[in-house]
Amino acid sequence: MFAKSFILAAAALAQHAAAAAAVSGTPEGFAADVTGGGSAAAVTPTTNDELVSYLSDSKARVIVLSKTFDFTDSEGTATETGCAPWGTGSGCQLAINKDDWCTNYQKDAPTASVTYNKAGLNPIKVGSNKSIIGDGSKGVIVGKGLRLAGSKNVIIQNIKIENINPKYVWGGDAITLDTTDLVWIDHVTTSKIGRQHLVLGTSASGRVSVTNNEFDGKSDYSATCDGQHYWTAYFAGSSDTITLKGNYFHNFSGRTPKVNGNSFVHAINNVWSDSTGHAFEVDEGGYVLAEGNVFTGVKSVIESGGAGAALAITSSNASQCKSKLGRDCVPNSFSSSGTFAGSDTSVLSKLSSSDIPDAVAASSVKSSSAGYGKI
Numbered sequence: 001m002f003a004k005s006f007i008l009a010a011a012a013l014a015q016h017a018a019a020a021a022a023v024s025g026t027p028e029g030f031a032a033d034v035t036g037g038g039s040a041a042a043v044t045p046t047t048n049d050e051l052v053s054y055l056s057d058s059k060a061r062v063i064v065l066s067k068t069f070d071f072t073d074s075e076g077t078a079t080e081t082g083c084a085p086w087g088t089g090s091g092c093q094l095a096i097n098k099d100d101w102c103t104n105y106q107k108d109a110p111t112a113s114v115t116y117n118k119a120g121l122n123p124i125k126v127g128s129n130k131s132i133i134g135d136g137s138k139g140v141i142v143g144k145g146l147r148l149a150g151s152k153n154v155i156i157q158n159i160k161i162e163n164i165n166p167k168y169v170w171g172g173d174a175i176t177l178d179t180t181d182l183v184w185i186d187h188v189t190t191s192k193i194g195r196q197h198l199v200l201g202t203s204a205s206g207r208v209s210v211t212n213n214e215f216d217g218k219s220d221y222s223a224t225c226d227g228q229h230y231w232t233a234y235f236a237g238s239s240d241t242i243t244l245k246g247n248y249f250h251n252f253s254g255r256t257p258k259v260n261g262n263s264f265v266h267a268i269n270n271v272w273s274d275s276t277g278h279a280f281e282v283d284e285g286g287y288v289l290a291e292g293n294v295f296t297g298v299k300s301v302i303e304s305g306g307a308g309a310a311l312a313i314t315s316s317n318a319s320q321c322k323s324k325l326g327r328d329c330v331p332n333s334f335s336s337s338g339t340f341a342g343s344d345t346s347v348l349s350k351l352s353s354s355d356i357p358d359a360v361a362a363s364s365v366k367s368s369s370a371g372y373g374k375i
Helices: 002-020 048-056 098-105 318-325 345-350
Strands: 061-065 068-070 077-083 111-117 130-134 140-142 146-149 152-157 160-164 175-178 181-186 189-193 198-200 206-211 214-216 233-235 240-245 248-252 263-268 271-282 286-291 294-302 309-312 333-335
Touching: 048 061, 048 068, 077 098, 271 286, 271 309, 286 345, 294 309, 309 345, 318 345
Parallel strands: 061 130, 068 140, 130 152, 140 160, 146 175, 152 181, 160 189, 175 198, 181 206, 189 214, 198 233, 206 240, 214 248, 240 263, 248 271, 263 286, 271 294, 286 309, 294 333
Antiparallel strands: 077 111
């Protein structure tokens, strides 16, 4: 009897491990061809060093995160002079003088002593051909983000990244892409981040799909001193195409996202809620097609005066998409929110029919399935 029970238990554990090691679902949009680590044998790191090694090496890997990896104190702290551009109130972020930012750009701001964890400014490098998968709600990285630079064919799914020097601007980013291609970020939660939750740098980040993620802007510190994070997402690449679908952005005060450089964003069926500031900021070289999205309690859906191009879908212009997308676009929905000014149909030229995910009516869009632990 004992032997039979042991065998059944072992089989159940093996089945669970196999399920955890598999990417869930299929990528949509611009990064639809991503395969990540493919059929490589799964590895499950147990220490911070193992995690860093697996992520950064040159091998194709499926990496399963089944615990919390806390890097907060791993590299010690630094105390130095920074600045307080937004005030010295208890809820205001301070700024680290990274690359002389305070010295060169905030000359009139009062100086301030800053003490931060150095690990946050030193993200984990992620190599090409990786699938990074969380096991249930166990896969958490604390105090350090992920950086993909020169990396291609990467899947990041079902993990949480949190607590990267949240008191300090320039304290670290959750996920950074620069000189990449074919990256799928899915069912990830980011929370309490010093700088950007997601940033695509000025070099080309290529084809990127960002789906079903939760970008949680609630924080004890912010640049607007109101518990709402300002630096949420920044897409600045020189040749980027970004599918933004099914994500939940909440409790933010700006740059959610900022789009410029030469970046096209197709925003479909996302939820933006509870914002004291603006969501989109579309500057020169930024192109946005927004359809089927939900805006609830967003003071300013798009910052005025931007030099970029945006097409925000309403019931009156939805049919303009059909010749390019093969279907009508889906109108956005607004509740206790500002308007979405954007009628530039030139953004449709950035699309081809093979890049187009399906879209549902905004009334069917929910935020409850976004983030880690939801697959």
